[in-house]
Amino acid sequence: MKYILFMFSLFLTLNLFGQVNESYELTKDSDTLYYFKYEKPIIEKLKLIKPEENKNFFRFSSDKYYLELSDESNKYIIYADEIWDNIKTGETFIKQIDLTKSQINEIKKVIDSLRINEIPTDKQIEKWKFGYDGITYKLEFKNEKVYSYKHYWTPGSQDKFTESDLINFFVTEIDKIIEYQKNREKFVTEVPYFTWTRDGVSWNAVKNLNSENYSEYKKYRKLKRKQFKNKL
Numbered sequence: 001m002k003y004i005l006f007m008f009s010l011f012l013t014l015n016l017f018g019q020v021n022e023s024y025e026l027t028k029d030s031d032t033l034y035y036f037k038y039e040k041p042i043i044e045k046l047k048l049i050k051p052e053e054n055k056n057f058f059r060f061s062s063d064k065y066y067l068e069l070s071d072e073s074n075k076y077i078i079y080a081d082e083i084w085d086n087i088k089t090g091e092t093f094i095k096q097i098d099l100t101k102s103q104i105n106e107i108k109k110v111i112d113s114l115r116i117n118e119i120p121t122d123k124q125i126e127k128w129k130f131g132y133d134g135i136t137y138k139l140e141f142k143n144e145k146v147y148s149y150k151h152y153w154t155p156g157s158q159d160k161f162t163e164s165d166l167i168n169f170f171v172t173e174i175d176k177i178i179e180y181q182k183n184r185e186k187f188v189t190e191v192p193y194f195t196w197t198r199d200g201v202s203w204n205a206v207k208n209l210n211s212e213n214y215s216e217y218k219k220y221r222k223l224k225r226k227q228f229k230n231k232l
Helices: 002-022 032-045 101-114 162-177 180-190 211-231
Strands: 057-061 066-070 074-084 087-098 136-143 146-153 195-197 203-205
Touching: 032 146, 066 101, 074 180, 087 180, 101 162, 162 180
Parallel strands: none
Antiparallel strands: 057 066, 057 136, 066 074, 074 087, 074 195, 136 146, 195 203
C-alpha cells in the first residue's frame, strides 16, 4: 500500500512538473535563476501574470514599480511592505495606477522603436559591469509559449555603449510616459506606515515622528500583533 501511494505521489509530482515546463519555452538569452529566487514571490504578492499562465504580456519592473501590459489590464504598481521593530510585519500597501490608451500606445512605440526585446540580458553583454549597490531593471515578454526574462544592473552607471544607451533611454522614457515621479510623491504621502521597505531593497520613514502620533501608532501595532496571534 505504501509503495502504491509513493508511486502515485511520484507520478503526480512529475506530471505537474511536466505541465509547468511545457506551458512555456524560455528564450536562450533568458536568466531565470534571478526570477525564481527573487521575482516569483513578488509577482505572487502583487497578483501579476505568471509566465506559466496562458496569457501574453510585457512587464518592466525594478525597485521603483512593476509595469504590466496585457489584454486583461495595463497598469503599474508601486508598493510598500511595513516595517516595525526592524522587521517586516507582513502588511503591504499596494497602489495600482491604470494606464491611459495614450500611455499604452506610447510605451508600445518605445518598445518597438528601440527593439528592446532583442537586447540580451546583462550577463551576456561583455561590457556590462556589476556591483553590490544600485538598481536592477527587469524585462519580461510572453508571446504564446515563448517567454523571455532579462535583467540589467544599474544601466546609469555603465560606460556608454549601444546596449547601455538603449536601456538608459528606455528607462527614462517609460518614467516620463507614466509620470512616475509625480505618482511616487503622491504614493509616499498615502503610505499608512511609519517605516516601510520594498522587499528589503529600500526603506523610507514616511511620517514625521512625534510623541503623540508615535504612541498612537505603537498602540495600533500592538493591537494588530495581538489580533494576529489570536488567529494562530
